Amino acid sequence: MLKVENLTKVYPNGTQALKDVSFEVKDGEFLAVIGLSGSGKSTLLRCINRLIEPTSGKIYWDGQDITAIPTSEMRKIRRQIGMIFQQFNLVKRSSVLTNVFSGRLGYVNTLSSSLHLFSAEDKAKALASLEQVGLANKAHVRADSLSGGQQQRVGIARALMQDPRLILADEPVASLDPVLAHSILKYLEQLNKDRGITVLCSLHFLDLVHRYATSAIALKDGELVFQGLPKQIDDSQFKAIYGQEAERVSIV
């Protein structure tokens, strides 16, 4: 469904974030993206939904190259791609429900939704999404009154509102306690297995990759240095990705 070809990104200040990256994601995969901070993971994920415009290369979505399509069409693609973020990126002063509603924006009329008017179905859908992440009772509280783990679950509920076929998760657990990390990744795993939503998730810890991912790619200084099954990442692979000084650590 998603194919990335020779993707390159050079920022205006000259930083080369991605160098000629090519890979393919099959339907229903849980693909982990690993690599050090600054290796280009975030840039890669943001290029896929064009929050960042790639410098060159192609991205195929259902066989269509989406790097060249106009923004109005890109919005239609974006609504099929949910995204969750390291810093959750909720609007803190808005209610949890309003934050979840914002996941539906790509489907509804601009004018009525700008006035915060939603249909009864969308309202039911929002509550159902919150139910799914176990936060139905928090619908009307302000987003910043929730804990970090709860905020990330709202982030997942927001993505679910999009009826996504793909979820991009940018370090979804890096700001959370290890215990919470498992809880969030279990939700993603569930969506992946039960609903067949493809997941593209950048992760720091190799442990988590082994536990949840069905395949993995690794970036180093913007280049793809590994592609394969998580269990194939042995010690020598690990040193190649993280550098000679790295030590394997595990969480929980």
Add this chain to the structure above:
Amino acid sequence: MTISEKTLRSLTTSTPSMFFSLIVPGLGQFLQKRRGRGLLIFLITVTLALLIQWSLKNQGVGKVNIGTLTTSWLWLPLVLFWIWNVLDVRAFAASKTFTILPGIFLAAIIIYVIAWQVTGIKLNRLVERFNDARIVATNLLNPDVITISVQGQDQICAWKCMSKYIGDKLAGRTPQGVIRASDNLLNLIGRIKLVPASKWQVMLGLAESGAKTNQFVAGTLIETIAMGLMATIFSTIIAIPVSFLAAHNIMSRLPGGTALYYIMRGILNAVRAVDTIIWGIIIITWVGLGSFAGVIALTIHSVAALAKLFSEEIEHIDAGPVEAVTATGANLIQTISHAVAPQIVPSFLAYSLLRWDINMRMATVVGFVAGGGIGFMVVETVRQGGYQQYGTILWAVAVVIIIVDYISAKWREAILADQRQREEDPKQRRAGILRWAFYGILGVIAFIYCWNLTEISLRSMLHPGPNFVRNILDFVRIDLTPDVLKVVTQQMLVTIFQAMLATTIGALIALPFSFLAAKNLTGRNPLSVWLYYLSRGVLNILRSIEALLYVVIFVFWVGIGPFAGMLALAVTSFALIGKLFSEAIENIEDGPIEAVTATGATPLQVISYAVLPQIVPPFISYLIYQWDINVRMATIIGFAGGGGIGLTLTTFFGSLQYHKAGTVVAMIVIVVALMDFASAKLRQALV
């Protein structure tokens, strides 16, 4: 269950509540356990009804004749408001969300119509007398800084003449006339003059007693700076002990301390509610006109403001370090110097610096009533219609205040940042000590100079004017006769409405402007960066000048009265709100914008879901804050012809009716304290 059944059921359950809200607005909501909303609706209805009646009776606001009945058309929106309140109960009972916008809209119509009339807005004057305003504006923009004498004739040499002169010089031509600094500029800054030798010169043997020597005689600008400096030093010193008496965590340990704490807090709030200018008018009955009276007035208000901030800082001392230091076996003094002082000294200093900024601003206007400094010069200059001279004063004030604002902010930042490390190297350390000794000596010299300049005289404090005691006794014997109360209440209402209109107008202009002054919108793009600097510059210059100084300009334009005062407040409101709004825009987080964009939202949807929710609450909070400030400022703009309660106060003081002036001050204290409390609570709920 069919739809009709459902409606029927919700109707039957809501009917009693609707009935209650029909009889007493808000009661239905109250019974639905929405206590706050019910109470608010009730209070708003009562207030609006009283205002409509009052404005109809006194000013004929909204007067219409229906047959023989004379009434106000403003009752109509009130009836609609009443109906909205009943519908609100029904909607809630049917568990539907009901918008509060119609309620707010109807209440706003009534309030703004009344405010518009009561404040005496005459838009036609803005147009009809535009020519006068243009002349004043031209004069203000061509300040009297340089004098040129052509064939023995002195003339003001403004920009045009200056550019010609400089052009002639550069081209090698002989310019016509001789230029020098104008008398106006010298009055402002100071001049060398032959005056009797001071006692310092005699003491140091530089001059003989009675002999005349050439000396620098400071102008009003220097005097104003000295006033602000002295008031800040005095108020910091006095506020420290006072603040301990107003700190709950300290006082609650002493027997009877809690009672004293509440008394101190009460006094501080009351003193703070009375503006520096009003203190000035009270103080002159004590020490007479002059810059000393100004220093005392500034000091009194500053002590109250600083003591409150200091005591809050003391209340927030972390008990942990105190416990830890005590546990090492330290005595009381060691505990204070190692565990308490490090926690409070930096913030005390920072607050004093902030107060220095405020005191400098107030020092520019306290002379309006207390004499001394630039304020006094303004009164004299404007009385003679010298708007070119006034232009110089305004520019000078703007420059000084902007510099002070900058220094104060930089120093506060440095103080509150991490403490610097001690120099370990003995050589550097010696240099450090020398440097501080140098600054210390410089500080002492400046202090003595300012002390002399502002004519501080403890003797005159002990020997007040002949009628001082009688006046004070008269002043505290507040006049509560109905007639006086009625006048004072009316003028207070006018003042509150002035403040509200000024906030509204200021905010309406500030809203689009603040987007231009936000760094993240205009400041990063090389094509629009000039817009950022221009709009920030305009805001900073306008903000550096006090409302009282604007009043005298607007009085010339639209005439004496509350309209002029309102316009002056609108200018200062625009400047402050513009700054606060643009900072709120700069603080928008990018994350939510990114997240909403990623869902496939259109730009309009991104604004509605990710941008507006981040800026609307702080905007509303700033509006309430500005209204609070404007009510305080509106109590004094009457001193320069801006109408409202300040005018009433000067009238009573001028005619020596101190007991009535006491009523006015008491009223101001109550209203300002209430506004302060209400605005703090509201803003807490918002952000």
